[in-house]
Amino acid sequence: MSKSTSRAYLIDASIYIFRYYFSLPDNWQSGNGYSTAAVYGYGRWLLNFLEAVNPTQIAVCFDESLESCFRNEIYPDYKCSRALPDAALAFQLEACRVLTELMGVATYASQRFEADDLLATLAQRSQNLGVAVSIISRDKDLAQILVLPEDKLWDFPETKPFLRADIHEKFGVYPEQIPSYLALMGDAGDDIPGVPGVGAKTAAALLACFANWQDVKENIEIIKDLKLRGAKSLMEKLQNYSDQIDIALRLATVFRNAPLQRRFSLSRKKVDVDNVVAYCEELGLGQGFSTSVKRILG
Numbered sequence: 001m002s003k004s005t006s007r008a009y010l011i012d013a014s015i016y017i018f019r020y021y022f023s024l025p026d027n028w029q030s031g032n033g034y035s036t037a038a039v040y041g042y043g044r045w046l047l048n049f050l051e052a053v054n055p056t057q058i059a060v061c062f063d064e065s066l067e068s069c070f071r072n073e074i075y076p077d078y079k080c081s082r083a084l085p086d087a088a089l090a091f092q093l094e095a096c097r098v099l100t101e102l103m104g105v106a107t108y109a110s111q112r113f114e115a116d117d118l119l120a121t122l123a124q125r126s127q128n129l130g131v132a133v134s135i136i137s138r139d140k141d142l143a144q145i146l147v148l149p150e151d152k153l154w155d156f157p158e159t160k161p162f163l164r165a166d167i168h169e170k171f172g173v174y175p176e177q178i179p180s181y182l183a184l185m186g187d188a189g190d191d192i193p194g195v196p197g198v199g200a201k202t203a204a205a206l207l208a209c210f211a212n213w214q215d216v217k218e219n220i221e222i223i224k225d226l227k228l229r230g231a232k233s234l235m236e237k238l239q240n241y242s243d244q245i246d247i248a249l250r251l252a253t254v255f256r257n258a259p260l261q262r263r264f265s266l267s268r269k270k271v272d273v274d275n276v277v278a279y280c281e282e283l284g285l286g287q288g289f290s291t292s293v294k295r296i297l298g
Contacts, residue, residue: 007150008057008126008266010119011049012137013107015155017042017096021089029284030091036283038092043099043285044292049136049156050103051296057131057266059106059122061115062097068111071251078251080191095283102276103297104269106262113258120145120254125264127151134161141187143167144178144254172204180213183248192248195241202234213249217242271297 020041028036046060066085071078085093097107108118116139123133123145132150135142143153143162152161168174173181184203186194198206205228210216216223216238223235238245276297277290 006057006131007055008059008122008131008133009049009053009055010122010126010133010135010266011046011058011060012115012119012135012139012142013042013060013062013096013100014115015137015139016045017093020045021092028286030095031282031284032091034088034091036092036095036285038089039095039099039283040285040289042096043280043289046100046103046105047292047296050105052157056268057126058268059108059266060097060100061118061122062093062107062109063115064109065111065114069114070112070255071114074250075192075247077191099276099279099283102271102279103293104271106265106267106269108260108262110258110261113255116142117255117258118260120256121258121260122264122266123147123151124256126266140171141178141182141190141252142254143171143175146175171200173207177207177212179249179253180207180216182252183213183245186248187252190251192251193244194248195237195245197237198234202228206234213245273298 017038021038024037024041026035026037028040030036066079066082069078097109100107108122109115110118119135119142123135126133127147132148132152133145134152134154135145136154136156138155138158145151146153146164146167149164152163153167154161162170164175171178171181181200181203182192184195184198184206185200186192206216206223209226209228210219220235220238223238224232228234273294276293280290280293
């Protein structure tokens with residue numbers, strides 16, 4: 001497959017692990033007594049993805065930087081509403097990573113950089129080679145990673161893949177404007193403060209007139225003359241909260257050159273199906289899961 005038509009699939013693991021952590025009953029248990037429901041759900045999802053897409057270039061990124069991320073040095077309250085995983089959840093998170101590796105898919109994680117940064121780093125390395133990327137996630141923050149015309153954001157299998165134009169149609173801003181969009185209106189999920197009274201519509205309307213927050217700052221005096229609702233008041237708010245927006249922008253912008261902690265590789269590896277099945281049995285995932293492993297990975 002040529003570089004122009006090849007594609008790398010980069011998966012945001014946490015989105016899917018927590019989807020099943022909160023939705024599945026504790027019907028599966030490992031030998032040590034911990035629930036493995038989230039591992040079961042995530043593992044089923046990954047098997048379905050591998051079967052449906054059959055990617056040759058793929059990686060999965062995990063979050064291990066809660067409270068130790070470089071963003072906490074910029075803003076100590078970043079993600080302060082999120083609790084560290086207890087031993088039972090930590091066991092499942094690690095089991096998901098081990099299972100992913102056993103399925104022949106490279107995993108990446110960092111104590112200092114978030115999965116978003118690792119996804120952005122892997123994406124940039126691929127894009128620099130002319131390889132389009134599909135970011136597998138439902139997190140709109142990751143739309144900023146879309147650079148090439150063929151790049152996609154895809155919440156498999158819930159939605160269709162979003163191209164750059166689809167992002168603009170849905171949010172009213174282009175992928176490269178997402179950090180400024182979030183910095184203006186805030187992001188409650190990450191405890192990033194926004195400008196009071198500035199919501200999604202106002203942020204998008206403002207960014208329809210300016211390229212990004214820096215462009216807004218350099219031309220802030222003309223906002224009062226724009227055909228925006230409450231333009232004069234909006235200009236004053238942006239002036240008053242300028243320092244906060246600067247910080248929020250740093251928090252909302254992905255880092256595209258994070259250390260990967262291992263050799264860069266997205267190539268799918270040969271799978272030892274017996275090892276996968278043995279690990280699944282250790283986790284108590286059931287005979288049906290093992291049967292699917294043999295059928296899809298064998």
